[in-house]
Amino acid sequence: MEETTRKNRSSARRRVAEAGRPAAQAPKTGKSKKLYRFQLRLLTLLFFLMLAVFTLVNLFTRDRTFSPNENRNLAQAPKISVGTLLDGSYFSGLTDYLADQFFARDIWLSVNLAENRLIGRKEAGGVFLGRDGYLLAKPETPDETAMNASAEALKAFASRYPELNMDMVLVPCAAAVMPDKLPANAPVEDQLAEISAFEKRLDGSGITGINVAPILAEHAAEQVYYRTDHHWTTRGAYYAYQAMYEDLGINRAPEYKASLASVTFEGTLASQSGSHSVKDPIEIFRGLDGAEYYTYYPDSEKQVTSLYDVEKLSEKDQYQVFFGGNHPVVEIHTVNDTGRNLLIFKDSYANSFVPYLVTSYDNIYMVDPRYYYDNAGLLISANKITDVLFLYSMNTFATDRTLADTLNSAVQENASEARDGEEEGTEDGAESATSELSGTSAAESAVETASGEDAAGGEDNTAGEGGI
16 A cells, blocks of 8 residues: 555656656657757758858958958968967967958858848947948047157157148048937047047147047038048038138138039948948039149159049049049149148048149148158158148047158158258259159149140040049
8 A cells, every 4th residue: 555655656746747847858759859860960060061161162262462342451361480379469360361351251241231230230340330321430449559659750750840830630530520420329439539639749849730520510411421431521621621721821722613523432331331222422623723733643653634533433442533542652743833842641531632732832742651661851851841731530540650650760861861862852853753843834844744645645534624
């Protein structure tokens, strides 16, 4: 009797335990166990098969050095050494390399964008998906080492050339000027405060900081920044000029006149995010009617009577219509008689801005330190520079180290090199477009020559503007 009672209790406990067990843990039949194992093996096989396919495709896909869609250089395979292994740079470089060289990268960016939008995220590829179709670059976190180096180099340069008029413009990004376009609660740097703080570091140096943020914010409704690109627009650059001309000590530019060069521009932010739902217009300034000048590109020895390269409008990066993109040096020579020659240290923001300056200087020299390896001191002495303008987007300037190197080379230039540079510039002035124009007649002759070359070559460098 007692044994029967114990068996009943044991059976009851077993039934209770099985009733409380989750369905997934219920004992499987032989067939269900076999099916489960088959599915698990199949999934594992498919995973490793996809991994093998991706690996093989990547191995046999040629590495790219540049992405036209993202408008940037792509990471290359890092070199392995004891040093790079110990400091970890090899592994970080390998991670960047694999991400940049992954096959069909542009397609995966679009897939990532669709996924982010599906789950409600307001960011893709490091780009904010803003309101009213705006794609907004994140304000860069300043690299303090780079910023300190730039500040010291700027002060040393100003001290070395106290006779030159020097001004500086750090242009805030669209997210700083138009915070209402940002997604709600988007975490961003206070770039306006960072610009102000850096300008204060230059107090007493002889370099005048010019704040263009207020006028850009005032006219934000007029699209002073592109929706799909990190640059300001031609109109935005014009309003910045209105805030700058008095400090530059030059005449106010004519009223804003522009022609529509394109309506199909998709900039770097569209490429980085994978968003292609909006296209931007590009305008070209047309307020230089009657001005006589020519543009010289030393890197290609090309000389034209235009500030624009309309052939670039058929390429992916249509912003290159301004001066054909970035170059180590670009020279603009005019028949003006102002007695002033301007040197601009710049990034690509200056490309759409410089046309407003053409009537105010005899010669303009645009130097992009990212690609410039010559001695800037020799350029200053050989071309009798009177004014210097530093014009950068803050997003570039916050991490840039090349400006400091270029300025330091000018500061270290000794007196004998300066004299040699002036003598060489004088001797070769008739042959070299890098030396000072020897008067109005020489400039007029050069303009006529450039015009003739344009006509003979059948090139349309005028963007339909009669030489602009």
